[in-house]
Amino acid sequence: MPIIELKDVSKLYGFGDATTVALDEVNLSVERGEFVAVMGPSGSGKSTLMNLIGLLDRPTHGQYTLNNRSVARLRPNQRSKVRRDKIGFIFQSFNLIPRLSAIENVALPLAYRNVSVSKRLKQASVLLERVGLQDREYYQPHQLSGGQTQQVAIARALIANPDIVIADEPTGNLDSASSRLVMELLSEVHSTGHTILMVTHNPELTRYANRVVYMQDGAIVHDEVKEVGKVPARARRLIYSVPNKTSEEDDLAGVSALMKAVPTKDKPAAKTKRRKRTTKRSKKS
Ligand SMILES: Nc1ncnc2c1ncn2[C@@H]1O[C@H](COP(=O)(O)OP(=O)(O)O)[C@@H](O)[C@H]1O
Numbered sequence: 001m002p003i004i005e006l007k008d009v010s011k012l013y014g015f016g017d018a019t020t021v022a023l024d025e026v027n028l029s030v031e032r033g034e035f036v037a038v039m040g041p042s043g044s045g046k047s048t049l050m051n052l053i054g055l056l057d058r059p060t061h062g063q064y065t066l067n068n069r070s071v072a073r074l075r076p077n078q079r080s081k082v083r084r085d086k087i088g089f090i091f092q093s094f095n096l097i098p099r100l101s102a103i104e105n106v107a108l109p110l111a112y113r114n115v116s117v118s119k120r121l122k123q124a125s126v127l128l129e130r131v132g133l134q135d136r137e138y139y140q141p142h143q144l145s146g147g148q149t150q151q152v153a154i155a156r157a158l159i160a161n162p163d164i165v166i167a168d169e170p171t172g173n174l175d176s177a178s179s180r181l182v183m184e185l186l187s188e189v190h191s192t193g194h195t196i197l198m199v200t201h202n203p204e205l206t207r208y209a210n211r212v213v214y215m216q217d218g219a220i221v222h223d224e225v226k227e228v229g230k231v232p233a234r235a236r237r238l239i240y241s242v243p244n245k246t247s248e249e250d251d252l253a254g255v256s257a258l259m260k261a262v263p264t265k266d267k268p269a270a271k272t273k274r275r276k277r278t279t280k281r282s283k284k285s
């Protein structure tokens with residue numbers, strides 16, 4: 001029984017002539033304990049797919065079964081509850097709350113589960129130790145390096161012991177040494193039985209996964225199971241340009257989506273204008 005099962009899942013943004021088909025009838029099933037790397041050019045729908053799987057957003061069409069439960073049509077507050085219980089997120093842009101210390105950031109997800117402050121901090125401390133940052137508990141995000149910030153984000157993603165960890169370009173803003181550290185951590189998380197989905201532009205990082213899913217124009221164009229430790233030839237052939245960093249506004253939207261379950265604000269429509277698929281799709285329907 002797969003932990004994640006998407007059937008004919010589509011995500012459309014906007015309407016009429018300005019419709020963007022971000023996901024086009026995607027089918028995907030992921031077994032518990034898999035480590036899936038997701039690759040594809042910028043704009044191919046990777047983040048949209050992660051946001052749907054992570055219940056940060058809902059599909060326009062199609063079915064989503066998570067842990068044997070149909071979740072595509074949940075109300076926002078039910079959705080955020082399932083999300084908090086089942087899913088941990090790691091984003092490219094870290095998304096820590098700037099004024100909170102490392103330990104407070106890590107403890108935050110427990111604040112929504114009626115766990116007492118002292119218990120929260122105790123657990124956060126255990127997690128920080130697990131990611132190797134026990135001596136940085138009371139540092140603020142600006143006092144940490146990029147790699148350390150992502151270590152904190154990983155600790156935060158794990159504190160509620162989620163079944164699924166979703167990492168959207170977790171090393172996108174890191175140098176290669178920090179990327180390696182983050183990947184080793186994710187690999188360790190995988191070995192403890194968590195299911196991981198990770199978007200990456202870096203073919204080398206598919207090494208840690210047991211499966212690679214390739215996306216293009218909102219569709220999965222190839223899906224291969226492989227040995228952990230190897231980089232598939234297909235992944236090696238793909239050289240993508242690294243997308244621009246997300247803006248600070250995006251980061252804050254991400255934090256609020258994560259913490260308060262407020263749906264992410266729509267991005268400006270200007271970004272969707274170039275889509276070729278739009279016309280194709282509207283003829284079809
Ligand atoms: N909130 C949004 N509103 C309108 N269009 C969006 C929104 N989010 C993503 N898109 C569009 O959907 C497509 C897929 O985006 P995305 O999933 O972010 O791709 P990727 O992560 O692969 O770069 C792109 O054309 C993008 O511009």
Ligand SMILES: [Mg+2]
Binds near residue numbers: 046047048168
């Ligand atoms: Mg993306």
